[in-house]
Amino acid sequence: MRKTLKNIQVNVSPDKMKAFIIIGSSDDNNEFPSLEELVDFLNENGITYGINVELLNIIINQRLFNQELLVAEGTYPVDGTDGSLELFFNVKKDRKPVVLEDGKVDFRNLNLIESVKKGQKLCKAIPPLPGEEGKTVTGEVIAPKEGKPVKLPMGRNIEITEESDILIASIDGQVSYLNGRINVYPLYEVSCDVDNSTGNIEFVGNVIIRGNVLSGFQVEAGGNIEIWGVVEGATIKAGGNILIRRGVQGNGKAFIISEGDIVTKYIEHSNVDAKNDIRAEAIMHSTVKCGRKLELSGRKGLLVGGNIQAGKEIEAKVIGSQMATFTEIEVGVSTALHKTFTSLKEEITKLQNGLKKTTQVINILEKYRASNMLTDDKKEMLAKSLKTKQFYASRIPQLKYELNVVEEQLNKESNGKIICHGVIYPGTTITIGSTTYNVKKDLHYCTLYKDGTDIKVNPLR
Known part of the structure; x- marks a missing residue:
């Protein structure tokens, strides 16, 4: 918009959020408009909001000719804030095992289970906050973007209160917040080994096994699975997390599949697939897939043999072996x-x-x-x-x-990386995205990541 009156010109920005004036010189430069005349002139040209009177006085006092000067500014709208959730339980307890003073990893006291009672409050929806209107220099109102209400993460065995903003447990059980849903699972306990005396186990909730799972048997749960002993060549499938306190000795027949995390002491000759993270002290000669991070910690921190895929990151102390055991690692992309x-x-x-x-x-x-x-x-x-x-x-x-x-x-x-706190041995192949790096010599205390079409090896910091 561009209008001229005598020797004064008004310019308005395309978004109508700024207005400028230019006062042209005249034959008689002793004549200069007063504050009232300038304000009236701006109003006549549609500028009715955000006029900087202080600046107009400066223009008048200093008689500023032939300069484009910002004399009015609109107010931008402030968008509303989306609603949020207030959770009344520990959303994700740290599933990282504690490293003891002697370097051993404590896989026994992880305290991953949180029990709740029927009627216990689990979460509350916090309503969105309204935004603030804006206004152009021409006085037009600009509506803000309103905040969106949060969706309650209602899962299994959950009820909503009459106020429609609070979720409570409908049964006694164990609470889980996974993949955007809160679930309360009932608990099924097995106080012995899973063998011929128990048969296969299939349960809609959480399962605790206070023994081993022998070869040929299957344990399937809609929630979490906790096994106190060793898993042999068995199949373990969980809709939640899997904790195996001692380890997996699969003999090529074990299948461990989780929609959440997998935590165990060691994995050997097994097939393991977790949607999220996997943590262990050692993984040997196995096929392993995880959607996010694979972490090998403790005294060994060992990853040797087999095919390993991680969506984001692999962290270990030792990768491969001095015998140049073929170890295939893929990181940085979805396994699918x-x-x-x-x-x-x-x-x-x-x-x-x-x-x-x-x-x-x-x-x-x-x-x-x-x-x-x-x-x-x-x-x-x-x-x-x-x-x-x-x-x-x-x-x-x-x-x-x-x-x-x-x-x-x-x-x-391919934005994944590999962090090594010890050594990566020859015989290891590392793929990040579509680029493969063959380890020809020992790599010590390093980080590997993709840079363009190359895989870079940098010292660990």
Whole structure:
């Protein structure tokens, strides 16, 4: 908006939040508008809010000609604050085992379980705070962005009060806050080993086993699972967290699957998959996947052999072994995305091999046809081979395009790192995103991370 009256010009910013004036010089520079005249002039030109009277007086006193001067400013709106939750229990107790003075790790006293009583208050919704209106220099009101009410994280065995803003437990049990929901699980206790005397265990709530889980058996819980002894070649599945106080000796047959965290003393010859974090003192010759952080602590802090995948970070003392045991580590991307990347590469290789063989068959059959030795069976084979070649020729570029898209995603998401508080031995391969680093010599006290298309090794700080 631009208007001129005599030798005074008003300019307003496109968002109408600032107004400027320019007072042009005249034949008689002794004439200068008064404060009242300037304010009236601004009002006549639509400037009715945020006028800086103090600045106008300075302009008049100093007779400031031919300068664009900011004389009015609007007020920006203040957005409202979203609602929040007030929790009345410990949301996430620290599942990190305590390292004792002698360097051992205490996996017995983790105090992960928090019990609640029926009717106990668990959380309250705090309402959103309103915002404040803004106003332009032309007097137009600017509405703020209002805060959004919080959604109550209602899960299993939870009730909502009449006030509709408080959640309470509907049963006695153990409270859990996982993946955006509060649940209260009933408890099932087994005071002996899981063996032929108990059979497999399946329970909707939390399970505590005060013994071992023997090979061939299965324990499945909708909530958390706590095992005081050793897990052999068994299957353990939890909708919550898994705590195994002694460890997992899987003999290649153990499957430990958690929708939350997994904490155990050691994992050996096992298959382990946690949606969130995994903590242990040693992991040996296993296939391990975790969505966030894998932490090896205690005196050993050992990670050796097998295939290890972590979404964000791996921290250990010793990775690999002096015997150059093959240890494959992947970090910094979702396991699902990396699985897609690997699957596409394998499929492309398979199709390329198929194309090569099909082309060889076609070349041989074409020679038969050139020599008038092509029988009806061979004609049919040639027709099928040509169709197969056409399929390969069209499908391979499609898969390569998909592979490039996934590779770009891997590179964008590859912000993971590996922290070593001791040594990484040769025989270890480290993949961050789509970039692989083969360890050729001992790496001591270092951090590995991706920088562009390279993996950097920096001293540990």
